Each structure stands twice: as C-alpha cells, then as structure tokens.
Amino acid sequence: METAEIRRRFMAHFEAGGSVGAHTPVPSASLLLDDPNLLFVNAGMVPFKPYFLGQETPPYARAASVQKCIRTPDIEDVGKTTRHGTFFEMCGNFSFGDYFKEGAIELAWELVTKPVAEGGFGFAESRLHPSILAGDDEALALWTKVTGLPESRIVRLGPKENYWSMGVPGPGGPCSEILYDRGPEHGPDADWASMGPAMDPRLEDRYLEIWNLVFTSDDLSAVRSKEDFDIAGPLPSKNIDTGMGLERVAFLLQGKQNMYEIDVMYPVIERAEQLTGRRYGADPGDDVRFRVVADHVRSSMMLIADGVTPGNEGRGYVLRRLLRRAVRSVRLLGYGDESLPELLPVSRDLMGVTYGDLVTDWERISRVAYAEEDAFRKTLASGTQIFDLAAGEVKQSGGRRLGGDRAFALHDTYGFPIDLTLEMAAEQGLEVDEEGFRGLMAEQRERAKADARAKKGQHADTSVYRGVLDAHGPTRWLAYETLETESRAVALLREGAPVGSLAEGEVGEVVLDTTPFYAESGGQVADAGTIESGGATLEVLDVQRPVRGLVVHQVRVTSGELDPASALLARVDPQWRTGARQAHSGTHVVHAALRQVLGPSALQSGSYNRPGYLRLDFGWTSALDPDQVREIESVAQQALREDLPVGWSYMTLAQAREEGALALFGETYDDQQVRVVEIGGPFSRELCGGTHVDHSSQIGTIVVTSEASVGSGNRRIEARTGVEGFAYLARERDVVGQLTTLLKARPDDLVGRVEEMVSRLRAAEKELERARAAQVLARGAELAAGAAQVGAVKLVAHRAEGLTGGDVRQLALDVRGRLPAGEPGVVVVAGVADGKVAVVAATTEAARDRGADASAIVRAVGEVVGGRGGGKADVAQGGGTDVSRVDEALGLVPTEVARQVGG
Template sequence: MSTAEIRRRFIAHFEDDRTQGAHTAVPSASLLLDDPTLLFVNAGMVPFKPYFLGQETPPYPRATSVQKCIRTPDIEDVGKTTRHGTFFEMCGNFSFGDYFKEGAISLAWELVTKPVADGGWGLDEGRLYPSVYVDDREALELWKKVTGLPEDRILRLGKKENYWSMGVPGPGGPCSELLYDRGPAYGPEFEVSQLGPDMPTALEDRLLEIWNLVFMQDELSAVRAKDDFDISGSLPHKNIDTGMGLERVAFLLQGVENMYEIDVMFPVIEKAQEVTGRRYGADRGDDVRFRVVADHVRSSMMLIGDGVTPGNEGRGYVLRRLLRRAIRSMRLLGYEDPCLPELLPISRDKMGETYTELVSDWDRIARVAYAEEEVFRKTLTAGTQIFDLAVGAARDAGEKTLTGERAFTLHDTYGFPIDLTLEMASEAGLSVDETGFRALMAEQRTRAKADARAKKGHHADTSAYRAVLDEHGPTEWLAYETLETESRALALLSGGQPVTSLGVDEVGEVVLDRTPFYAESGGQAADAGFIEYDGGRLEVLDVQRPVRGLVVHQVRALDGEFAPRHTLHARVDPEWRTGARQAHSGTHVVHAALREVLGPSALQSGSYNRPGYLRLDFGWTSALSPAQVRDIEQVSNQALRADLPVAWDYMTLTEARERGAIALFGETYDNTKVRVVEIGGPWSRELCGGTHVDHSSQIGTVVVTGESSVGSGNRRIEAFTGVEGFAYLARERDVVAELTGLLKTQPDDLVARVGDMVDKLRAAEKELEKVRVAGLLAQAGTLAAGAQDVGGVAVVATRAPGASGGDVRTLALDVRGRLPQGRPGVAVVIGDADGKVSVVAAVNDAARERGVSANDLVCAVGPLVGGKGGGKADVAQGGGTDASRIDEALALVATEVARTA
C-alpha cells in the first residue's frame, strides 16, 4: 500500500466516522510556527496547543490531520536505526472535550485491523500489543473490552514510556501505545507478564510503536522531569491527542525493512546507487550513508519549501547541517560531483504528489539548495588545505594522532565534517582523538541546551496572562475599526505580577476590555498613543499578545497615579497609524514588485515595518544589480500612481490558497478563517492581519534605500514611504545642491566632475607614495653605514615611524642589501602606523651560516610589541599592537644575535 494511500485512508477513517462523529480534516501547518520554545513543529499536536492549553476555543470538537514534523536531536543516529528520521509525517486524531479513552481506543483499533477491502490497513491482530500506563486500570479494561484481547497481551509501562506532558505546568495524562510485533528476527522472545515498567532496549526493534494515544486528563502543577511531576487535579475538559508515524506504518505495510526503503524515500537511494556505483545492502557503512542521503535530502527540501534558508544559527543551521551531511555522505560513497541536482528532483517527484507547493515553488527551492552545495564544495576545498597543514604539523612534531581540538576546529570553524576528517586522517596514516573531539562537541551541546532551557522557561511563564483571559475572556480588538475607544482596565501588572497602581514614570502592563491599539504582529510595529484618565495619561510604549486572544499594553504613567478603577479613553496617535498603514501597504507593494522583476520564486521570508520605514527579506542567492533595484522601485511607484484599490476579505485557508493568496513563511494561520489583503486584485494578494491604506496612492512614495545580504540565500530590501520617503529625497536633493555649489557645476555634470576629482586625487596620492617610499629608502645607505658590530655580525636595528608593513619590509631588505658583502649582516626594522606595529627581520647568507635566523629574531621580539610572527631563516615578519615597547624590542635584537652567533 502506497504512503499516499495510507495517508488518504487515515483521514477518510476519521472524516467518515459514524460512532464519535465526523472529524474536521485540518491541513498540515508549516514546519515553522510562532512558538519560541520550538525551532520546528515536532509533533502533530503542536498546531493545536492553544486549544489544549485553554488559550483559544477550538472551532470544532474533533479534528484529524497529517502534520509535517522535524525532529533534530538524533541527527547523528539517522540511518543507524529504523526509528530515527529528521522529517516525518504524524497522523493524528484530536478530541477537544468530546470523546475520550474508549472512543480513541475504538477508532485506532478499528483502522489498523479493518480489512484492506473495507478501507482499513489490515494488520494482523495476532501481532498487535497495546500498552497502558501502569496505573491506568481504566485504559486496561477498555482495551480488553474493545479488542477482546486477554490481559497478558497488554503491556503496563511506567511514566517514562506512557505518561505525557509538555514539560511545563499544564495539561498531562497517561498514554496508550499500539505496538506491532515484527517477529523473532528483530528481537528476543518475551512474555508480557515478565516485562517491567520500562521497555527493554532489546525489544525496541521487535515491538515497534506505531501509534500513541494520549489521554489528556490531569492538571500538572509542577514538572521536574519526564517521570517526576505533581498532579494537582483533573482537567475540566478531557482531551484526546494521538500520534501515528506514517513512515512506520508504511514500511510495515510495504514489507520493507525500515522507513528509508518506503516508496517516497527509496527512489533517492536508487538514484544514489546509480551515480555512485555502490550497492545498497552490500556494506553496512555504505547503507548508513545511503539512508542519511535519503532522509536528509527529503528533510532539507521540506524545510526550504517552508521558507528556511541555510545559515549559521537556529533553523538555518539545522538546514545547513542536513544538506552538508547529505553531500558529505555522497562524497564518502565516492561521488564528488554536485549531487543535489541528481537527488533533489527525485524527492520532489515523490513528495510533490501530496505537497504540490514543492512543484510550483521548485525554482526557488532548487536555487537555495544548489547554491548551498556550491558553497560547501568550496568549504571542502578550503578545509582540505587546513587539514593538510594540520597533518604536516602533526608529522613535524612526531605525532601520530590529530588532536581533538584540531578536529573540532576543522568542524566548528571551517564546517569540515568529522567523518571526512576521520577518513582523510586514516589515509594519511594518522588517527584522530575522537574522545577529545566528542568532549568538545558535548560542551557545545550543553551550552546550546542551557540556552534553549532558558528560552523555554522565559516563554512558559504566561500564567498571569492566562488568569486574566480565564477570568475576563478575550480582548475586544477594534484596531481595524477605530482609533479611539472608551475602555475599562481589567488588570494591571508589573514584572508579570498583578499590582494595584502605577506611580508617575513607573512602567507596567494594562489589559483593557476593548482597545483600538494594533498589537505587534506580522512584521508591523505596535501602535503608539495614549490612554487617558481623570487626572493623568498613560503613554503606550508597546502592545503585545502574550497569549492568544489577550491584548496587553505596556505603559508609562506620565501624570498622576494610575489605578485600574479609572474610566479610560484609549487613543491611537493618528499620525503614527497613518505612517504604519503606509509602510505596511508599501511592504506588500514592494513584495509584488520584487516578484514582477525577479520572478514568482522571489518570496518574502520576513519583514518589519514602522511608520515611514519598511524592510523586506526574501529568498535569493545573489546580490541584485543596481538596475534591478531601480526596476523594483519604479514598479512600486507605478503601482502607487495607478491608485490601485486596497481591499480585504475573510475566507478559509483553503479558499485563500485557491485564489492564489501568498501565505508567508513562518506565519501561523487559522484554518477556519484568514484575512486576505489585495492591492490591485491579483497583482498583490497576501494573507495578512496588518493595517493598510485604502488606495495605493495613499502610500505617498516608495524610496528604496538599500539592498544587502542577511545570510546565505537571503537578501534584504529597505525603503522609506510617505513623508519619510519625501524627506529622504529632500536630504539627497540638499546634498546634491551643496556639492554643485561647492564644485560650481550643474547636477547633471556632478558625477563626472566628482569622478574626475577622484582620479586626480588618486594620481596625486600615487605620486606622494613614490616620494614617501623614496625618502624612506634614502635612509637605507645611512642605516647600513652605521651598523653595529655584534660579535662580528653587522646589525642594524631601527625604528621607522609612520611606516606600514610593506614599507618596513622594503626598508629591511634594502638595508640588508647595502651591508658589506661577505660579512654576516642582520637588519631588523620596526614600524608603527595607525596603531599597528610591524616587524621585519632580514638576514644574509653569511649570518645564517653563523646560526642567526630571521624567524628566531621575529619570534623573540614579537611578544614585546604585543604580537607574534614568523617566517623563513632569511626573511621573517610579524606584527603587534604595543608601540610603547618598540625601543625595548630593538635593544633585544643585539642580545639575540650575540647569543646565537
């Protein structure tokens, strides 16, 4: 049974359910959600978290989905087991206070055991083993009732295996799993009655978990660890959250050994076999590499499809690592040509059957991936040179092991994979201190985890806001309708805790029953304005939504003491809102112009706009030419001159996609209702919750001020709009007017006139440089004539004030050449310019025969000037930053020569 058919049957089973009621089929959310605790969506329930946490009221009592997921903690184990993959699809069914344990158990058992002819999966009941939480007697009895299985077919597992929580105070509950016995070839024989609360490691491949049913019934007041928490009571509404691994069921139903061999992944392995000449199944090490390629190529494609671009931190770093591991694995399989153009289209053809956006957005996806491969190929070339130097240094020192620190530097600084370091070291007859390398990697991971925990802990503390939401309900948000409201304060907080009042100049947070203020979201800055009350005003500094449905205003008391009992008048600064509307609509216009000039694959990946200013990030692998930037600006302003109508409407996400609306990467959208903003109809049609002008002409102007890189595969355009745009142009006009006045020329001739002046200035600088160098070299004869005799060696040690590195080298070599022929001679010159010290030592053949080395001299005097250096025995150079000790360093030269000569 194909993976697509397994997916289809799963959704149909719940959509057509007649016992618990039809489930609403919810499309997969993006892999990127606005959740600071997660880099990626890592479970099917993540898009439903607001419903489980009580932050939002679910729009349906039951739902089902097949959610795209990424998990990255076990990247190193990918390919080594049948259970680890980075990208996977999680099938789930969810009940929000509707059916509970018996319903979830019945639905799961029916689907997996129902004959294929009747729309099920037809798994052998004799191989299915349910598990329950050891203290959940209710679930045990229900499994027996629903399935007819005896108690000795049901495992009873402990908290680590069969109790679920989010890791923070909130909802939790016992789990039940459905396990499939793959037979004695995958693990030892067992008796359920003899198994303890922990699943034996030896049985993890044999008893394969395919479905996890979470019975969300408990309120957790403290979660110290996965198996250490307090249960404070029962949830008022019990929920169901299930997760079934699509790839696991697929490899069972397709009769293959693991997830890498299913129909949507194995074609990549087949192509890799074709281009490398290696055979899957012939060598265990090669098999792991083939699996890494299949997994990472698919995972990378899905991440790029959802808007991730390679980078050095966060999501971008994960993508970069996946791509480079795939490229590296192909190299280790013997393929050194660009491999992604061979492999990525294969994955697109299989996954594109379900995720059609992979096909429609292919040009952008391919451009990002192929550019990263090209960068990495250059990295491999540079890394190989660094590696060769490291090998040479080890051999010169008589060592047979490359240090862990050196291997870590290659990996962390140069992006050189450890597997490649191990392979090349072996070819060079060296071993690698893997223990030291792993220790340094572990330190790095520990730091990263500590950062993640700190971030998660900060995000988790929303209890004060949830309490306000629970007591008063959601804020009536009127930002689209008005700039002023009469309001009532529902809560006043400071430092996340309720307070009774704010004194003058004190800052706190106030929650209103209704507000006209726009809360920061979608790249648009929050509104500015005031909240007035009898006796004073509050200045609104920021507006946020810490939990969905609640608008919180950060305020400063300007006049008298403020207490929530006051009657309030909330008023948005109209000038601020006008500027914000211009900038946000301007962002849409620039995005549409960008796509018109560069093509439809130039899609926005992030934005920020405040009154009069916008910046827009977009996926693109090369810098834009000045002509392209001018074209974008021109198309934008033509749209303003055309006075295009701006309109918005609400519809379902499916309807919006059918109309061609652009959903921006990383944004979270309601599946039942989204807001679509149009400028000029289909010319610009995007999902957006921001505030906008009514006609494009109201934007005033769009003045592009810059285009730059913000990471590999990502560019940024910045622009001014409205009066700020005109002010920018006015400043430019004033600069031109001042320059034309100074140069006594016309504006049209200004560039040519300045260019001519620059050419003359450069020519003059070259002449001055010649004069300066000539003057410097004129000293060489005098310096050589005044050489000091040190043990029969003519020594010149002098300072060259204002001389840079090149000048110092020239002078030292000239002095050495002027010393008496046939007599040992040494010239050391130290210059200082612009806060930098340059040291050059030059030694003739006769002095080297006496044992004097230029390299040794530089190494001796370098530390005195706060630096170091080195080179060959005849000429060496170095640098430093401490000019105060130059005289001391020069005095050391004679001492060193006397000691060695």
C-alpha cells in the first residue's frame, strides 16, 4: 500500500468518525511554529498545544491531521536502525473534551485491523499487542472489551514508556501503544509477564510501536523527569491525543525492512546507487550511508520549503548539518561531483504529490540547497588543508594517532565530518582518537540538552490571562475602525498578579473591555498612545496578545492613580499609527517589487516595521548588485505614484491560496478565516493582520537604505518611509552640498572628483610603501653583519619598532638571504606596533639540517608575549599582545636555537 494511500485512508477513517462522530480535517502546519521550547514541530500534537494548555478554545471538538515533523536529537543514529529518521509524518486524531479512552481505542483498533478491501490497514490481530500504563485498570478493561484479546496479550509498562507530559506543569496522562510483532527474525519472543515496567531493549526491533494513544486527564503541578511528577488533580475536561507513524506503517504494509525503503524514499537510494556504482544491501557500512542520503535529502528539502536557510545556529544549523551529512555520505560512497542536483529532484517528485509547494517553489528550494553544497565543497577543500597540517605535525613528532581534540576542532570549527577525517587519516596510515572525539561530542550534546532543559522552564504561564478571558470574555478590538475608544478596565496586573490599582510611577498591565490599540503582530510593532481617566494618565508602552482573544496593554502611570472603576479613554497616537501604516504597507510594496525584479522565488522570510522604518528578510543566495537595488526601489516608487488602492477581505485559507495570496513562513493562520490585504489587486496580495494605508501614495516615499546578508541564503533589505524617508533624502542632500563646497565641484562632477582623489591617494600610499620597504631592506645588511654565533649557527634576534606583519616578514627573509651561503643561520624578528607584537622566524637549509625549526621558535616566543604562532620549519609567523616582554622573549631565542641544533 503506497504511503499516499495510507495517509488517505487514515483521514477518511476519522472524517467518517464511526460511533464518536466526524473529525474536522486539519492541514499540516508548518515545521516552524512560534514556540519558545521547540526549534521545529516534533509531534503531531504541537499545533494543538494551545488547546491542551487551555490557552485557547478549540474551534472543534474532534480533529484529525497528518502533520509534518522534524526530530534531530538522534541524528547520528539515522540509518542505523529502523526507527530513527529526521523528517517524518505523524497521523493523529484529537478529542477536546469529547470522546475519551474507549472511543480512541475503538477507532484505532478498527482502522488497524479492518481488511484492506474495506478501507483499513489489514494488520493481523495475532501480531498486535496493545500496551497500557501499569495500574491503568480502566484501559486494560477497555482493551479486552474492544479487541477481545486476553489480558496476557496486553503489555503493562511503566511511566517511562506509557505516561505523557510536556515536561512542564500542565496537562498529562497515561498512554496506550499498539505494538506490531515483526517476527522472530527481528528478536527474541517477549515474556510480557516477567518483563517488568521497562521495555526490554532487545525487543524494540521486533515489537515495533506503530501508534500511541494519549489519554490526557491529569493536571500536573510539577514534572521533575519522565517518571517523577506530581499530579495536582484531574483536568476540567479529558482530551485525546494520538500519533501513528506514517513511515512505520508504510514499511510494514509495503513489506520493507525499514522506513528508508518505502515508496517515497527508496528511489533516492536508487539514484545514489546509479551515481556511485555501489549497491544497497551489499555492505552494511554503505547501507547506512545510503539511508542517511535518503533521509537527509528529504528532510532538508522539507525544511527549506518551510523557510529555513542554512546557518550557524538554531534551525539554520540543523539544516546545514543535514545537507552536509547527505553530501558527505554520497562522497564516502564514491561520488565526488555535485550530488544534490541529482538527488533532490527525485525527492521533490515523490513528496510533491502531497506537498505541492515543493513543485511551485522549486526554484528557491533548489537554489538554497545547491548553494550550500557549493559552500560545503569549498569547506572540504579548506578543511583538507587543515587536516594535512595536523597530520603532518603528528608524523613529524613520530606519532601515529591524530588527537580527539584535533578531530573535534575539524568537525566543530570547520564543519569537517568525522567520517571523512577517519577516511583521510587511514589513507595516510594514521589512526584517530575516536574515543576522545566522541567524549567531546558527548560534552557538546550534554551542553545542548542542558540548554534545552533550561528553555523548557521558560514556558510562559498564561493562566492569569486565561482567567481574565474566561471571566470577562474576549477584548472588543477596534484597531481597524478607530483610534479612540471609551473603555473599562476589566483587570489590572503587576508582575503577573492581579492588583487593585496602579499608582503613579508604577508599570503594570491593563486589560480593557474595548481597545483601539494594535497589538504587536506580523512584524508590526504595537501602537503607542495613552489611557486616561479622571485622575490618572497612563503611557502605553507595549500591547500584546498572550492568549487568543485577549489584548493586554503594558503601561506606565505618569500621573495620578488608576482606579479600575473609573471610565477610561484609550487613545492611539495618530502620528504613530500613520507612520506604522506607511511602513507596513511599504513592506508589502517592497516585497512585491522584490519578486518582480528577482522572480517569484524571492519570498519574504521575516519582517519588522515601525513608524518610518521597515526591514524585509528574504531567501536569496547572493548579494544584489546596485542596479537591482535601484530597480527594486524604482518599482516600489512607481507603485506609490500610481496611487494603487489598498483593500482587505476575509476568506478561508484555501480560498486565499487559490487567489494567490502569499503567506509568511512559520506563521500560523486560522483555517476558517484569514485576512487578505491587496495593493493594486494582483500587484501585492498577502495574508496580513496589520494596519495599512488606503492608497499606496499615502506611503509618501520608499527609500532603500541598505541590502545585506543575514546568514547563508538569506538577505535583508532596509528602507525608510513617509516623513522619515524624506528626512533621509534630505540628509543625503546636505552631505552632497557639503562635498560640493569642499571640493569646489558641481554635484554631477562629485564622483569623478572623488575617484581622482582616491586614485592619487592610492598612488601616494604605494610610493610610501616602496619607501618604507626600501628603508626596511636597508637595515638587512647591517643586521646580517652583526649576527651572533650560537654554536655553529649564525643567529639574528632583532626587535623592530614600528613594523607590522608584512614588513617583519620581509625583513626576516632579507636578513636570512644575506647570511653566509651554505652556513647554518636563524633569523628572528619581533616587530612592535600599535601595542601588538608580530614575530617571524626564518632558517637556512643548513640550519634545518642540524635540527633548527622556525615553527618551534615562533611558538616559544609567542608563549612569552601572550600569543601563538605556527608555520613550517623554514619560515613561521606568529604574534602576541604583551609588548612589555618582547626583549625577554628574544633573550630566550639563543637558548631555544642551541637546544634545537645541540650546540
């Protein structure tokens, strides 16, 4: 059964609903959600977290979805087991205070065991083993009732396997799994009765979990670990959250051995076989690499599709690592040319059947991926040089083992994969301290886990806001209609707790029944303004929506004392709102102009706008040239000149997509109704909840002030709008005026005059450089003539005031060349300039024959002057910051030379 058919049957089963009623089909959310605890959506329930946490009221009682997910903690194990993959799809059904354990068990068992001809998956009951939380007698009784299985077939496991929580106070509950017995060839028979509360690791490959049913019923007051938590009491309503692994079910129904061999992944392996000449199934090591390729190519593509670009931290780092591991694996399989252009389109064709954006957005997706492969190939080239240097030092010292710290530095600093380090070390007859490397990697992972654990503790407690919402209902929000409302305070808060009043000078939060203030959202900052009563004036500092439907104002009492019983006047600063509208509409115009100039693949990946200023981030792999920037600005200005009408309407998300409306990566939109903002009809059509001008001419002007990189594959445009835009142009006009006065030139002649001056300045600098070089070289003969004798070696150790690195090197080499031919000679020059030390050591061939090593000399000097250095035996260079110890360092040189040459 093809993966697409499994997905279809799952959704059809729950849309029908059986005895509990139809489920609302919910499309997969983006892999990126605004959640401080998660880099990526890592489970099917994540988009529903606000409902489980009580932060929002679910719009449906029952739902079903097939959610895109990414998990990367076990990335090193990808390809080694049947269970570890980075991208996967989680099929889930959810109940929000509707059906509970019995309904969930009935629905799952029916779909899993129903014959294929009747729309089910057709798994044999004899191979299925339900599991429960040990002590959950209710679940035990329901499983025997629904399935007719004897109690001996039902596995009792402890909370490590069968209790679910989010790792923080909040909802939790016992679980039930459905395990599939793959047969004795995959492991020993299970003795469920004597196994105890923990699953025997030897059974995990044989008894494969295909579905987990979570019965969310407990309110947890503390969660110390997976098995250690406090239950404060029952939840107000019991919920169901289930997850069925699509890939796991697919490889079982397709008769495959693991997820990498299913219909939507294996063709990538087949293409890799064609490229490399290797055969899947012929060598266990190669098989792991083939699986890594299949998994990582797909995962990378899905991440890029959802707006991630390669980078050095966070989501971007995960993507970079996946892409580079895929490229590395193909290389280790024997294919050294560019591989992603051969592999990524195969995955696109397989996954594009379900996710059409992979096809429509292919130009951008492929450009980002291919640029990263090009960058990695360059990294491999530079990393190879670093490796060769490290390997040479090991050999020179007589060793046969590359240290774990060097291997880790290659991996962590230069992105050099350990597998490649092992391969290249073997080619040179060296070993690698893998144990040391793995230890350093483990330390790094532990630091990352500690950071993750720390972040989990930052889950925002919105219970107080939820209480206000439940008590008073949603805020009547009139930001689109007016700048001023008569309002009533329904809650006053200070430091997260309710208070009776706010005194002069205090900062707190006010929740109004009605407000004209725009709450920060979609890149637009919150409105500024005031809230006034008869005896108090409050400055509005910020406006947020901590829970859906509730608008909260952070305020400072500038005079009087706020009494919640008083009538209030909430007033938005009109100048602030005007500037904000201009900037937000200007962002849409710049985005449209950007796509018109660069093409439809130049999609916005983030934005920020405040009165008079906007910035827009977009996916692009190369810098824009000045002509492109000017053209973008010109298209934007033309849109303003044409006075395009600006309007908005509400429609379903599906309708918006049919209309061609653009959505921002990572944003969450209501499936029932979204707001579509149009500027000039098809010129700009985007999903947006911000405030806007009525006609494009009201933006005033758009002046692009910068274009720069904000990470690999991501660029940023900044611009000024409205009065601030004109002020920016006025400042530039003033600068031009000052230059014309200084240079006594007309504005049109300024560029030529400046170019002429720069050319003359460069010529003068070159002449000075030649004079300085001649001065430096003139001292070479004198220094060579005054060389000291250290045993058989002529030694020059000289402090050169005012010389920097290039001059120091030139002087050292010149002096070496003036020493007697064929005799051992060593030259060490320490230049001192600008509070820094530059050291160069140079040796003659005769000195090296006696054991002299310039690199060792530079390291010895560098240690004294607070720095380091390196190079080769003939010439080495270094530096330091402790100028006060230069003479001391040079005084050690004769001893070091004598030690090296034995004289």
